[in-house]
Amino acid sequence: MTDFNYQPPEARVDDQPEVRAQYFYVVSQRKFLVLYLITLGLYAIYWFYAHWSQQKRMRKLRIMPVWRGIFSLFFAHSLFGQIERRLREERCGHSWNASGMATLYVVLYVANGLTGFFEFSSPLYDIAGLMLIPALGIPLRAAQIAANHADHDPTGSSNDDFSGANIVWIVLGGLFCLMVLLGTYMIVVEKMA
Secondary structure, eight states: OOGGGGSOOOOOOTTSOOOOOOSSOOOOHHHHHHHHHHTTTTHHHHHHHHHHHHHHHHHTOOOOHHHHHHTHHHHHHHHHHHHHHHHHHHTOOOOOOHHHHHHHHHHHHHHHHHHHHSOOSSTHHHHHHHHHHHHHHHHHHHHHHHHHHHTTOTTOGGGOSOOHHHHHHHHHHHHHHHHHHHHHHHHHHHHHO
16 A cells, blocks of 8 residues: 555646735725726825725735725825835835825815815816816826836726726716706806806
8 A cells, every 4th residue: 555645736836826915905906096087086095094994905904994094184294104114115116206195185185175064156167176176187197107106007907997886986977977067067068147
């Protein structure tokens, strides 16, 4: 009788693709822009939440990602700094101005809030508020590109397809977008009359 029956099976493990842990929420630019613009920027809440959820999981942080998503104004510098640190650790060769982009986000966020906070006599403030929404996406898009590089998926191809939930948000966001544009149009017409 031979001892071969008690040997562990031999398997080649070098043929397996390398799986890297994702430190950040990876998403393609196309998907990011569609979801961000069609929801008039509300996707940013989920976007911050998703990034902080990954950070909590990977770095074993004791944080509440939901609140960091809702109050992104106060956590943008911290998240962008984490992305910058990871880029340096991974030596990805992608450079960006994390602090400058975070500051731009905060300034645009506050400016957008101020356009709706005060009751102005000119309809231009209503239009300015809407125009600031795409502008707010600029620093977020830059951060997403950097996060994708930090996780070695520069194009975000691992999260490029639209899920069923994404389609629902696109439909709801489209309806919301139409209502906001129609409401703004009606306000502008009323103020100009």
